[in-house]
Amino acid sequence: MSLLADNRVRENEAEIVRRYMSSFPVKVGELANELGLKVVRAPMPPKISGLIQPSTDAPAGFEIRVNKYEMPERQRFTVAHEIAHYLLHRDDIGAGVVDSIMYRSNLTSRKETEANRLAADIVMPAKVVGRELERIGGRRTDEAVEKLASMFRVSVPAMKVRLGVA
DSSP states (O other): OGGGGGGTTTHHHHHHHHHTTTTTSSOHHHHHHHHTTTEEEEHHHHTTEEEEOOOSSSTTEEEEEEEEEEEEHHHHHHHHHHHHHHHHHGGTTTTTTEEEEOOSSSSSSHHHHHHHHHHHHHHHHHHHHHHHHTTTTTTOOHHOOOOOOHHTOOOOHHHHHHHHHO
16 A cells, blocks of 8 residues: 555645656655745755754745755655655654654654655656556666666666665
8 A cells, every 4th residue: 555545644745746756757846845845955964864844934834954965866765755754744743853864763663664665656656667667678677777767866776676676
């Protein structure tokens, strides 16, 4: 079952996310904006990938900060991860949730796993990845993994996990 169907995710927000997931690469910055989240690329310590914190400047009341020194693919996943925290765990964000490079925070490991899973679903929608894999030959070769990673603007290791070849 998709975490978008979870009762913690508001139906109108799930519909917005699904709409963005229908094309690729998913425009995670635009998705965050439509959800009312402000995204800021900022210098952060090397072991911090991003955070979500309360903000009076954002319509939804939260701001996502992403480490501007990380690779673009990593930044995209971090934005999706923080969107997932907003959708699933907004009542637990409190003063903020800081995610390390291993996506560990002050939240439970279950909540981090949920955020990672939904982030992967957002940036690499399984149906769309499957359709594109078939379009390029249907085999999970290194070349296919690299091509799909490039198409979806994610890392090769992330795509390997999505395809079950990691």
